[in-house]
Amino acid sequence: MQSKPNPSSYRLIFSEVEEIGWQVLLRASPDLSSLAVNLRDEKGRSHVLEIALPWDYPLSSPSLSSDVPYMCELEWSDGSKLRDVVQQFTEHLQKLQEFWSTMDEIDKILCVLYPKKPSLAMSHRQISIGNDCSLLLYINACKPRSLPECRWFGPDSSIEMISKKWKRNYRKWKTDGPFHENLETLLEIELPKSSVSGSSKSDEQLDCGICYAHCLPVDEELGDCSGGEPDYTCDNPSCSKAFHAVCLQDWLRSISTTRQSFDVLFGNCPYCSEPVAVKLNGGKCSSIIQCFVWQLPFLFRYSGLVFSSHKLIHQLR
Amino acid sequence: MTSTSSPSRKALSKIACNRLQKELVEWQVSPPAGFKHKVTDNLQRWVVEVVGAPGTLYASETYQLQVDFPEHYPMEAPQVIFLHPAPLHPHIYSNGHICLDILYDSWSPAMTVSSVCISILSMLSSSTVKQRPADNDRYVKNCRNGRSPKETRWWFHDDKV
Numbered sequence: 001m002q003s004k005p006n007p008s009s010y011r012l013i014f015s016e017v018e019e020i021g022w023q024v025l026l027r028a029s030p031d032l033s034s035l036a037v038n039l040r041d042e043k044g045r046s047h048v049l050e051i052a053l054p055w056d057y058p059l060s061s062p063s064l065s066s067d068v069p070y071m072c073e074l075e076w077s078d079g080s081k082l083r084d085v086v087q088q089f090t091e092h093l094q095k096l097q098e099f100w101s102t103m104d105e106i107d108k109i110l111c112v113l114y115p116k117k118p119s120l121a122m123s124h125r126q127i128s129i130g131n132d133c134s135l136l137l138y139i140n141a142c143k144p145r146s147l148p149e150c151r152w153f154g155p156d157s158s159i160e161m162i163s164k165k166w167k168r169n170y171r172k173w174k175t176d177g178p179f180h181e182n183l184e185t186l187l188e189i190e191l192p193k194s195s196v197s198g199s200s201k202s203d204e205q206l207d208c209g210i211c212y213a214h215c216l217p218v219d220e221e222l223g224d225c226s227g228g229e230p231d232y233t234c235d236n237p238s239c240s241k242a243f244h245a246v247c248l249q250d251w252l253r254s255i256s257t258t259r260q261s262f263d264v265l266f267g268n269c270p271y272c273s274e275p276v277a278v279k280l281n282g283g284k285c286s287s288i289i290q291c292f293v294w295q296l297p298f299l300f301r302y303s304g305l306v307f308s309s310h311k312l313i314h315q316l317r
Numbered sequence: 318m319t320s321t322s323s324p325s326r327k328a329l330s331k332i333a334c335n336r337l338q339k340e341l342v343e344w345q346v347s348p349p350a351g352f353k354h355k356v357t358d359n360l361q362r363w364v365v366e367v368v369g370a371p372g373t374l375y376a377s378e379t380y381q382l383q384v385d386f387p388e389h390y391p392m393e394a395p396q397v398i399f400l401h402p403a404p405l406h407p408h409i410y411s412n413g414h415i416c417l418d419i420l421y422d423s424w425s426p427a428m429t430v431s432s433v434c435i436s437i438l439s440m441l442s443s444s445t446v447k448q449r450p451a452d453n454d455r456y457v458k459n460c461r462n463g464r465s466p467k468e469t470r471w472w473f474h475d476d477k478v
Contacts, residue, residue, distance in 0.1 A: 114342060124346055136342055151345060153338045156358065210391060210426040212339045217331040247332075251426050254392045270425040 009057065016082040024086075037086065041093040045100065045120070049089050051082070064089065067120045068096060069141035099123070102144040102179055106137070109180045111192040126153075130192050133158050135183075145175040162187060206230050209271055210247035222246065232278060239272035248278050327388040329361055336391060337361075340429050349431045351438055361386050364400070365434060373442040380404050382437065383413075384430055394424030396467050397433060405447040408440060412457045414466040415440075416450065418473045421466075 013032050017025055026036040026048060035051045047066055054060040061076030062085060072092035074085065106112065106125050113134055114126040126136045133154030140146055147170060152159045169186040184191055207214050208230045218227045230242035249265060252258040258267040263280040329337065337360050344354055353366040363384040369375025381400040387393040397420050399413035408416040419428060419436055450456070456469075 114339075126342055134338075136345060151342075153342070159358075210336075211332045212336045213332070217335070219331065247426075250389075250392050254389075270427040 012058070013053065013082075019081065019083045020086050035082075039086065039090060039093065041090075042097065043100070047089075047093060047120070049086075051085060068092070069099060069121050069123045096141065099139065099141045099144040102139060105179050106139075107194075109193060110183075111194050128192050129162070129187065130189065131155075131158050133162065143175075145179075147173040206242040208244045208247050209241040210243055210251055216244055216246065232276075234269045234272060234274065234276060236269065236272050236274040239269060239274065241269065241271045245278050248276065249280060252276075252278065326361070329386060329390065330388055333386060333388065333390040334360065337386060340431070343429075344431055349435050349438075352431075352434050355381075363430065365430075367434065367438060367441075369404075370438060370442045374444055374447055375404055375441050378404065382434065384433075391426035391428075394420055394467070395430065395433070396420075396465055397437070398466060404441060405449060406441060406444050407446065407448055407450055409450070410453050410456050410460075411449055412460055414456070414460065414469070416471055416473065418471070421469075421471050422473075 010032060013035075017028075017035070020037065024037045024039060026038045028035045033053055033055070035053070037049050037051065039047050039049060041047060047068070050065045052063045052065075054062065058080065061074050061080070062082075064071055064074060064085065066089070072088055072095075074088060076084075100120065103118070103123075103125070106127070107118065110125075111128040112118075112125050113128050115122060115124075118125070123139045123141050124136060125139075126134050129135050131154070133152065136151040136153065138149040140148065150166070152162055154162075165188050166186055169188070172185050173182050180191060208216075214229060216222055216225055216228045220226065222228075225244065225246045228244060228246075230244050232243045232245040232248055234241045234243075251270060252265045252267040255267070258265055260266070260280075265278050265280060267276055267278075268274065269276045341354075341360070348354065351368050351370060355364040355366060357364065363386075365382045365384060367380050367382055369378040369380075371377070380403070383398055383400050385396040387395070397415060399409060399415065401413065403409050403411060403413040410416075415437065417436065417440060419425075419433060460466075460469075
């Protein structure tokens, strides 16, 4: 059993919070076993530091967590207080500035495919390098300006060429040079840059839950759908997964439980298993079918069939 | 029709290729606990090392899973088998074939290599006895011509393990 803190330990924690200032305190658990403080670094980025206080605080050191690539080793001795925690963490933030400015530089200049919304702790970026190839970079948070660890993705032939160049040139990496210029020197190519149009960048791009891509490949086989964006969303509000209608059709057609009525496939969402109905060949439903579908509830009501037709209408609207 | 232990090696479709690249990136960034992807240049066949979870019958034993992807992944399930030696388990045949519904009838494109691996590890972890399936010899004999487990009509009799 862990013993309950006595009133004096509450008083101690209060006075220590007083010292660091109540304005930085974001939240505290009712038993004061965990605190969250909001700190700003020199670039104005805001960092939430979660501080878990052990029951025998301040005898044992608190444990820290925050959205950082790695956490500082907390030095804790007899007279240590919350003030020291904040101070040590602030120094740690200082140390990480170069890492974050490197990541910012990558995000701002290069064409980052993933993650779309990186957290401050993420030290990887997948960037497009053109010709259907991409590069996954792992930035060393301790030495952000050094040669990053990489993995290549793309057609074998191109990858082979790129990795050859990389091996030939990697010594040319300059720890004091701009990151993207270093990459360009090593790869002997000009890298695709991020699309500056701010509006399109801030729009969250939804990827299809089946093929994981935003745009379908450009392919004659896909006809009108070639290069298309997700155009079907699961109706279940707690799922709302986006799909390319063609991907969903392909999936529904590959399993035996799917039923087809006229040119509509009835099956289940691969994510939430709720019923879905997709019109074949995508696109908008023709007006004749639409008229017919609008009649469906009445037809079924009068023929005495139990059939949930509202789903169908919803999908075809 | 003849078949081989590796599924018909038709090259991955564009869609399959793209999706697998994304799965691989996701795996590199946050691999499922207890698994290691053996780095190769082959996107269509992954070899994954799995370590038995602590506190289970297979604790700290290492096995290898071979994951082969069909041309139209993820519309079709990947073929997942244990490479020799396969763990002793009531649902794993000595030829490495695994009796697990999500690899066959219950596959859905919402699953990933990573989620399949986690299911296999949890199947291992929940086993209370190290033994082969009752029909092991008959099944393995039937597969001698190199039949893929995906051609087996599986009967999933047990949802506890």
